[in-house]
Amino acid sequence: MGEDRPTEVSEPAAEPAEAGVTTGALARRLGVSPTTLRSWDRRYGVGPAVRSDGRHRRWTPQDVAMLEEMCRLTSAGVPPAEAARTARKGVERIPYGPDPAEGAGGLGPQRSQAAGALPLGDVRQECRGLARAAVRLDAPAMDDQLASLVERHGLVVAWDEVMVPTLHAVGRKWESSGDRYVEVEHLLSWHISRILHRATEPARPDAPATGPGPVVLACVPGEQHSLPLQALHAGLAELGLPTRMFGAAVPTEALTAAVRRLGPTAVVLWAQTRSTADVPLARHVAGTHWGVKGARNHPAVVLGGPGWAGRPLRGMFRPPGLRDALGSLRGLYDSVAPVPGG
Incomplete structure (x- = not known):
């Protein structure tokens, strides 16, 4: 009898743990960090109803519904304390799973104009x-x-x-x-x-020895805003196009030397402001040639960023956004790529 007692006590306590989900799994499902869930539990009382052995959190379907509502409200700009009160009150009437109005993926393309901390x-x-x-x-x-x-x-x-x-x-x-x-x-x-x-980590940036040159990405001299170029770099990596990313404020001499050494298919020059948009540099890059006499080549120049607005340069692309830039560069690369078996 004494040996059977621990088994009889422990089995009922294990059932809720098996029925619930862990904090890590719930965090992945909701798209927040485990630290955020613990903080909400501590600050606003939206914690799990069941805790195995008194410490480990196990979230039941009702808990999950409450947290989904909490996330929906905070994403719409509702302060966390108010969102927590609403989520706790409405947990019995909130269906388990994503809000049907938001689609099967949870937070979808639905838009919101709720007031928040930032002017969104x-x-x-x-x-x-x-x-x-x-x-x-x-x-x-x-x-x-x-x-x-x-x-x-x-x-x-x-x-x-x-x-x-x-x-x-x-x-x-x-x-x-x-x-x-x-x-x-x-x-x-x-x-x-x-x-x-x-x-970009899974990408293989090196161009094949017989293929077209890479796409060179560079901010013009004096330009420190490189995030848009990083987004373009990541998009090109998704497409499998070879790139060379030089980042912020590339000196003229260094950029010119890189273009001559690499023989790129295209050079993207980013300028965030009119003060950094260097028209002579863009023309100089577009006029850079390489290769033997009779088979010399030059790069296409793509102008990125609001700094180039109102400065049309003949023969140069100025795509209005990331999607258009990726499409233009994909088209340029395909137009000079050798035809398989050709």
Whole structure:
């Protein structure tokens, strides 16, 4: 009898743990960090109903429904304390699983105009979740949300519809609030840069020995804004196109030398402002030739960034956005690639 007692006591306690999900699994499902879930539990009382052995959290379907509502509300700009109160009150009437109005993928392309900490305007709901994480300086939440965003919607949508609007909102807040939001912009930019770098890891950047030259990506001299180029670099890696990324503020001499050495198919020059948009440099790069006499070649020049606006340069591309830039470069590369078996 004494030997059987521990078994009789432990078996009922194990059932809720098996029925619930762990904090890590729930965090992955919701697109937030485990740290955020623990913080919400501690601060707002939206924790699991069951804790095996008193410490390990196990989340039941009802708990999950409550957290899904919490995430939906905070992503729409509702303050966490108010979102928690609403989620706790409505947990019995919230269906288990994604909100049918948002589609099968959970947070979908539904838009929201709820007031938030940053001047976001009419944007995707994911922007509000990312902005709130940025303002809280919640690095794990930003990482998780960005990774989930790229995985679910692809790089172009993630960049154009979430990353860029959120960065612009942080910039506007910074401009109107002195230097109070500098740390927010720096942290958000770093995490976006990190996720963009991560997107290029599976890529093989070296062009085949007999294939067209790579796409050279460079900010013009004096230009420090390289995030858009990083997004383009990641997009080209997804397409399998060879690239050479030189980053911010590339000196004229260094860029010219690189073009001559690499013989690129195209050179993308990024200028964020009119003061950095160097028209003579763009013409010089476009006129750079290489190869033997009679078979000399030169690169196509692609002008990226708002700094080139109002400065039409004959024979140069100026795509309006990331999707168009990727399409133009794909077309350029295909037009000079050798035909298989040809």
